Amino acid sequence: MNEAIEVSDLEVTFGHGTKSFKAVQGVSFTVPFGQSFGLVGESGSGKSTILRALSVLVRPSGGRLQVAGGPLPLHPPKTFRRRVQLVFQDPYASLHPRHSIDRILREPLEVHGFDRREERILQSLDEVGLPRRYRYRYPHQLSGGQRQRVAIARALVLEPEILLLDEPTSALDVSIQAEILNLLSDLREARQLTYLLVSHNLAVVAHMCDRVAIMSQGKIVEVTDSRHLRTGTFTHPYSQQLWASSQGYFRDPAVLDVG
Amino acid sequence: MTSISPEAPLLEVEGLRVSFATQRGLVEAVRGVSFAMGREKLGIVGESGSGKSTIGRALMRLVPSPGVVTGQKLKVGGKDVLSANERDLQGLRGGKIAMIMQDPKFSLNPVMRIGTQIEEAIRMHRRVTRKAARAHAMEALLAVRISNPERVYHCFPHELSGGMGQRAMIAMMLSTQPDVLIADEPTSALDVTVQAQVLAILDDLVSRRGMGLIMISHDLELVASFCDRVLVMYAGRIVETLEASALSRAVHPYTRGLIACLPRLSEASSRLQTMQRDPAWSQV
Amino acid sequence: MNNARSWLLADQPASPLQARMGRFYTSWLALSANPLALIGLAIVVLLLLSALLAPWIAPRDAVYVQNLDGRLQPPSLLHWFGTDELGRDLFARVVHGSRITLMIVALVAIIVGPLGLIIGMVAGYVGGWTDRILMRLTDIFLAFPRLVLALAFVAALRPGIESAILAIAITSWPPYARLARAETLMIRRSDFIAAAIAQGASAPRIIRRYVMPLCMPSVVIRLTLDMAGIILTAAGLGFLGLGAQPPSPEWGAMVAAGRGYVLDQWWVSTIPGIAILLVSLGFNLLGDGLRDALDPRQS
Numbered sequence: 036m037n038e039a040i041e042v043s044d045l046e047v048t049f050g051h052g053t054k055s056f057k058a059v060q061g062v063s064f065t066v067p068f069g070q071s072f073g074l075v076g077e078s079g080s081g082k083s084t085i086l087r088a089l090s091v092l093v094r095p096s097g098g099r100l101q102v103a104g105g106p107l108p109l110h111p112p113k114t115f116r117r118r119v120q121l122v123f124q125d126p127y128a129s130l131h132p133r134h135s136i137d138r139i140l141r142e143p144l145e146v147h148g149f150d151r152r153e154e155r156i157l158q159s160l161d162e163v164g165l166p167r168r169y170r171y172r173y174p175h176q177l178s179g180g181q182r183q184r185v186a187i188a189r190a191l192v193l194e195p196e197i198l199l200l201d202e203p204t205s206a207l208d209v210s211i212q213a214e215i216l217n218l219l220s221d222l223r224e225a226r227q228l229t230y231l232l233v234s235h236n237l238a239v240v241a242h243m244c245d246r247v248a249i250m251s252q253g254k255i256v257e258v259t260d261s262r263h264l265r266t267g268t269f270t271h272p273y274s275q276q277l278w279a280s281s282q283g284y285f286r287d288p289a290v291l292d293v294g
Numbered sequence: 295m296t297s298i299s300p301e302a303p304l305l306e307v308e309g310l311r312v313s314f315a316t317q318r319g320l321v322e323a324v325r326g327v328s329f330a331m332g333r334e335k336l337g338i339v340g341e342s343g344s345g346k347s348t349i350g351r352a353l354m355r356l357v358p359s360p361g362v363v364t365g366q367k368l369k370v371g372g373k374d375v376l377s378a379n380e381r382d383l384q385g386l387r388g389g390k391i392a393m394i395m396q397d398p399k400f401s402l403n404p405v406m407r408i409g410t411q412i413e414e415a416i417r418m419h420r421r422v423t424r425k426a427a428r429a430h431a432m433e434a435l436l437a438v439r440i441s442n443p444e445r446v447y448h449c450f451p452h453e454l455s456g457g458m459g460q461r462a463m464i465a466m467m468l469s470t471q472p473d474v475l476i477a478d479e480p481t482s483a484l485d486v487t488v489q490a491q492v493l494a495i496l497d498d499l500v501s502r503r504g505m506g507l508i509m510i511s512h513d514l515e516l517v518a519s520f521c522d523r524v525l526v527m528y529a530g531r532i533v534e535t536l537e538a539s540a541l542s543r544a545v546h547p548y549t550r551g552l553i554a555c556l557p558r559l560s561e562a563s564s565r566l567q568t569m570q571r572d573p574a575w576s577q578v
Numbered sequence: 579m580n581n582a583r584s585w586l587l588a589d590q591p592a593s594p595l596q597a598r599m600g601r602f603y604t605s606w607l608a609l610s611a612n613p614l615a616l617i618g619l620a621i622v623v624l625l626l627l628s629a630l631l632a633p634w635i636a637p638r639d640a641v642y643v644q645n646l647d648g649r650l651q652p653p654s655l656l657h658w659f660g661t662d663e664l665g666r667d668l669f670a671r672v673v674h675g676s677r678i679t680l681m682i683v684a685l686v687a688i689i690v691g692p693l694g695l696i697i698g699m700v701a702g703y704v705g706g707w708t709d710r711i712l713m714r715l716t717d718i719f720l721a722f723p724r725l726v727l728a729l730a731f732v733a734a735l736r737p738g739i740e741s742a743i744l745a746i747a748i749t750s751w752p753p754y755a756r757l758a759r760a761e762t763l764m765i766r767r768s769d770f771i772a773a774a775i776a777q778g779a780s781a782p783r784i785i786r787r788y789v790m791p792l793c794m795p796s797v798v799i800r801l802t803l804d805m806a807g808i809i810l811t812a813a814g815l816g817f818l819g820l821g822a823q824p825p826s827p828e829w830g831a832m833v834a835a836g837r838g839y840v841l842d843q844w845w846v847s848t849i850p851g852i853a854i855l856l857v858s859l860g861f862n863l864l865g866d867g868l869r870d871a872l873d874p875r876q877s
């Protein structure tokens with residue numbers, strides 16, 4: 036058993052009857068332990084929904100999910116929760132408005148009975164590059180990027196084995212993005228972590244992931260090696276369109292090359 | 295539709311300062327920022343937490359409560375925002391100046407359907423019937439490439455994906471037809487295809503309607519290719535102003551560092567370059 | 579003094595305790611910046627002090643000892659608030675009556691707040707059948723007209739202050755349950771609850787530590803705002819002779835006792851009436867101030 040994540044024919048339906056909507060329609064992919072897998076694609080194509088299904092926050096309406104070598108439990112025990120952590124897409128909505136940063140990071144440690152909490156909280160703040168003076172602030176006193184770093188720190192503090200990352204760096208400026216991505220790479224090497232990374236930034240996905248799935252309208256249209264992402268060799272027309280759009284806005288993107 | 299002469303700057307900012315008197319001491323989010331803007335696309339990039347969103351909120355006079363906004367000049371379309379009273383501001387917001395917030399889903403009303411919210415925004419600024427407003431709203435949703443506007447129209451904000459919420463917010467702000475639009479990370483949750491289409495709409499508004507656009511973004515490549523001018527911010531100040539096409543000729547070490555940190559599709563590397571921040575950058 | 583202040587407001591508190599104390603202190607600063615809230619607080623503190631120190635402020639005997647020669651005397655230096663129809667000192671009765679008012683307020687708050695909060699939060703968070711059963715129960719209690727149920731209740735038991743309190747409490751919790759449920763339903767959908775679930779927090783923990791802090795302020799505020807109504811209902815029951823029984827110095831009963839003399843000896847019912855009004859107002863102002871101060875988005 037060396038697949039960390041195994042998704043076969045996953046279907047997720049929201050709503051009932053005539054108003055029901057199939058957000059994910061028969062998605063299959065696997066991620067071996069210690070690898071990272073990228074999900075890119077159309078906005079609204081069900082990427083976040085897949086991550087939510089993998090962390091048992093929404094019930095699939097069909098298909099099979101295996102995480103960490105076993106079928107996904109209906110009511111996952113704490114140990115499962117600790118091993119699989121999710122970084123939410125929206126750093127504004129995913130932090131409790133009345134919990135200080137300290138409380139947000141302490142909460143998971145208390146739930147799982149970790150020791151050396153002080154130390155771990157400070158360490159995780161340092162890891163994501165948040166100054167320690169922010170520790171007792173509330174989320175509304177932080178900028179978008181600062182919140183996103185809190186959300187990442189919260190997932191890392193539990194030392195998970197599988198990390199589901201939903202646009203973890205979309206609100207970060209590129210220098211901090213680089214630090215976070217390096218941190219994630221280092222952690223993966225040190226602890227053999229498995230990543231499932233959703234991002235709209237193809238360069239980030241190409242940098243982080245071994246393989247990539249391209250999604251459109253609830254389906255995976257193509258799974259490919261991230262090498263192909265760099266060169267833009269795709270078979271499906273949607274992927275080709277996506278790649279073409281990533282080359283900058285209208286004008287020639289070459290202006291950015293530092294001479 | 296406006297009384298401003300085309301030459302006059304749409305936006306004049308001089309010595310803008312914003313500080314939050316938290317009871318644990320003063321947080322200076324913006325420390326003396328000056329710039330002017332015409333009918334152009336102005337990009338703002340900069341360090342996370344450097345005060346970009348706060349500038350946007352200050353221009354709308356929407357800085358939350360302990361925040362204090364001061365400055366020598368803060369004019370939108372020739373109208374002084376600093377001394378405006380709440381009534382004037384109501385007319386100003388939406389009419390002359392609108393902002394797409396960084397946290398789109400957070401700024402939508404969680405218990406109101408998307409369609410109704412867009413309709414209300416339209417009816418607030420234009421005298422139209424409910425039916426016409428509905429048609430406008432539907433059009434606006436289609437314009438931002440929402441593939442299934444009928445469904446989204448009846449959704450609550452929590453039923454949308456990140457990018458759909460962002461586009462709903464954009465649709466709402468565009469339908470009010472402002473003179474100046476502040477877009478705070480308007481496309482961070484959009485895939486590149488939709489992003490290009492949304493940018494094309496914004497571009498259109500600037501070139502055809504003569505709107506002024508402030509685009510706050512972390513995406514250097516996007517800002518370089520989309521905007522006319524770029525302000526680079528660090529620790530509450532503008533450290534550099536550049537023609538977008540000349541980003542590569544930046545001199546400030548922070549800007550140069552940013553360009554170096556970018557992951558690139560064209561080259562694979564095992565580690566990304568990071569930046570050594572010099573405390574001296576926050577001084578002066 | 580200065581040291582304590584800087585300890586409380588430290589930018590980097592060294593311990594969670596320091597951070598928590600600091601938070602209390604900042605809430606207090608916000609509250610104290612609001613003059614109306616301070617007036618409300620002052621009135622409530624006055625009520626507390628008068629209840630606590632009643633025997634020292636006015637002798638207990640004066641409450642009950644009748645003096646038929648000194649009936650219906652106007653306020654004077656000897657009897658600050660005058661005397662009632664049985665010649666008892668009104669000042670002593672009002673001061674001792676504050677104990678009864680405080681007891682009503684405290685007991686009702688202790689029963690109603692937590693009961694409504696827990697029922698509402700559990701119904702809203704768990705959902706499904708639990709929700710349906712709990713909400714039908716709430717609806718049943720909500721359907722009873724408050725004063726009528728209180729009347730029936732008091733009539734079935736024996737008239738007395740305890741029955742009045744119980745009756746008020748039993749008829750008052752449903753709106754709190756509804757309030758808490760409505761808020762919980764909205765909170766439950768947010769990502770931060772999903773984040774807590776994904777971390778393995780149990781349902782009771784989420785209700786206690788994530789949902790409750792967000793429901794609490796509105797319940798506390800509603801409770802303080804309702805206090806006025808509760809005091810008035812208690813007074814009303816007293817007035818109807820179903821609450822506190824004579825000779826107990828309950829303010830409502832005192833207003834009722836004096837109603838025959840309003841035109842000529844106004845003080846007999848007006849002074850306890852003013853006491854009711856003042857305390858109601860105090861809780862109301864304090865409730866308003868708390869609403870502003872408890873919201874961390876303000877500080």
Ligand SMILES: Nc1ncnc2c1ncn2[C@@H]1O[C@H](COP(=O)(O)OP(=O)(O)OP(=O)(O)O)[C@@H](O)[C@H]1O
Binds near residue numbers: 083456
């Ligand atoms: N709770 C819900 N109720 C109804 N529909 C939902 C719900 N959550 C998501 N959806 C729908 O499911 C679809 C997929 O949403 P999802 O959030 O997975 O998209 P995404 O791929 O993450 O998009 P983005 O890149 O914009 O974040 C969307 O059309 C959305 O409207």
Ligand SMILES: Nc1ncnc2c1ncn2[C@@H]1O[C@H](COP(=O)(O)OP(=O)(O)OP(=O)(O)O)[C@@H](O)[C@H]1O
Binds near residue numbers: 177178208343345346
């Ligand atoms: N209410 C507040 N109280 C105290 N400090 C605040 C408050 N709001 C914002 N700040 C601080 O002001 C600074 C500027 O915040 P702002 O949101 O403008 O940053 P930003 O440039 O938009 O960053 P990002 O790119 O991460 O969104 C941040 O350091 C933030 O912590």
Ligand SMILES: [Mg+2]
Binds near residue numbers: 082083455
């Ligand atoms: Mg998403």
Ligand SMILES: [Mg+2]
Binds near residue numbers: 179478
């Ligand atoms: Mg911002």
